[in-house]
Amino acid sequence: MLRAAVGNGESIRFRIDVWCGEMAFKDKFPNLFKIKINKVVLVSERLQSVKEGTVCWKIRSANMSQVLQNELDICISFLAEVLIVDSQDKWVWSDDDSDMFSVISAKKWLQQETSNSAVGRLEWCKWIPAKVNIFVWRAKMDRIATISALERRNIMIPSRGCVFCEYSPETTDHLFSGCFFSNGIWLAIESWCRIPNVFAFSIRDLVNLHNSVGFKGIKKVAFQGIIYIALWSIWRARNDRVFADKRLKVMEVMAEIKSLSFLWFRCRYNTIRILLSGNLGVTLI
Structure with a gap:
């Protein structure tokens, strides 16, 4: 499947696109997603590069329930190693070692998804x-x-x-x-x-x-x-x-x-x- 490789974060949607891990944040952290009014926010609007190696995420954590606080803590741990750099974002094919799309890799992915859906x-x-x-x-x-x-x-x-x-x-x-x-x-x-x-x-x-x-x-x-x-x-x-x-x-x-x-x-x-x-x-x- 396609995933985003972050550069400057100006074309990747923070909660909707798959860019950090194997799932979109809206699926990984559903409760945080529900409380947000502006759900289509870019990575660059939520993260900012810091030369000291830290990442700042713009969110208020006051008066949160325990469930929301747990999701927020896990989300911050996911973002700990993410850095915004001065380069263009790009999309890569995550099921191929070379990150390049090919018909054979797409076929293998579709066959795997079909076999996994047998439970349904x-x-x-x-x-x-x-x-x-x-x-x-x-x-x-x-x-x-x-x-x-x-x-x-x-x-x-x-x-x-x-x-x-x-x-x-x-x-x-x-x-x-x-x-x-x-x-x-x-x-x-x-x-x-x-x-x-x-x-x-x-x-x-x-x-x-x-x-x-x-x-x-x-x-x-x-x-x-x-x-x-x-x-x-x-x-x-x-x-x-x-x-x-x-x-x-x-x-x-x-x-x-x-x-x-x-x-x-x-x-x-x-x-x-x-x-x-x-x-x-x-x-x-």
């Missing part, structure tokens, strides 16, 4: 609502508002523990695959769908579970949707406990999973015969 891919399930698919996609990328995710965004929560077990930190993987509550859901789904024991250590294992249980055709499609609905229902149960202090039991969540699965599958595949058989819920014929 999701096999869409067509018979469940889009909101459930989108939620599973966000959860797979760890982009849902768990306590750990909120703390990474400098949003402090009084309790760090899982709302179900109250012991382990509430991360995405723990909430859906490590907590005793979610494990109870997967045990019930094993019995209902008549599948072998579920061994899942992360949400990615759960999202891909329908590819490893031996189902084919319409049964595989149905089981995929059941897994997605289960993830959605666990999250809803979590939110009920956080915001409404409503403590649902495993069987209550399973009842919701079964009813939603039957309703949505029947509406999408109304030409397929479906049999309700006791505790097994939906059985395809």
Whole structure:
């Protein structure tokens, strides 16, 4: 990718361009970026060359919150070795040892970015609502508002523990695959769908579970949707406990999973015969 090499700093945007490190300051220090009215400021307007080897950054640090002060301290440490010199700014290709752009280096960079983005891919399930698919996609990328995710965004929560077990930190993987509550859901789904024991250590294992249980055709499609609905229902149960202090039991969540699965599958595949058989819920014929 392109990055800026600082000379006199008169053509490089201080917060928006990538010029110090591998990220733009607006992404590296989001809270500092938010409080600034003039966001398009040049490097030369914020830094000035000092012959003694020090760098001065024009900013007032009084009356700052602790989060802002921490970001400011880290930012100043990044700028400690930056010097403004009497030469023109230039742009270099950072993925090439020679800093020169070439088609082959751009191709390698695009291939690397494509492979790194595989975590964001999701096999869409067509018979469940889009909101459930989108939620599973966000959860797979760890982009849902768990306590750990909120703390990474400098949003402090009084309790760090899982709302179900109250012991382990509430991360995405723990909430859906490590907590005793979610494990109870997967045990019930094993019995209902008549599948072998579920061994899942992360949400990615759960999202891909329908590819490893031996189902084919319409049964595989149905089981995929059941897994997605289960993830959605666990999250809803979590939110009920956080915001409404409503403590649902495993069987209550399973009842919701079964009813939603039957309703949505029947509406999408109304030409397929479906049999309700006791505790097994939906059985395809």
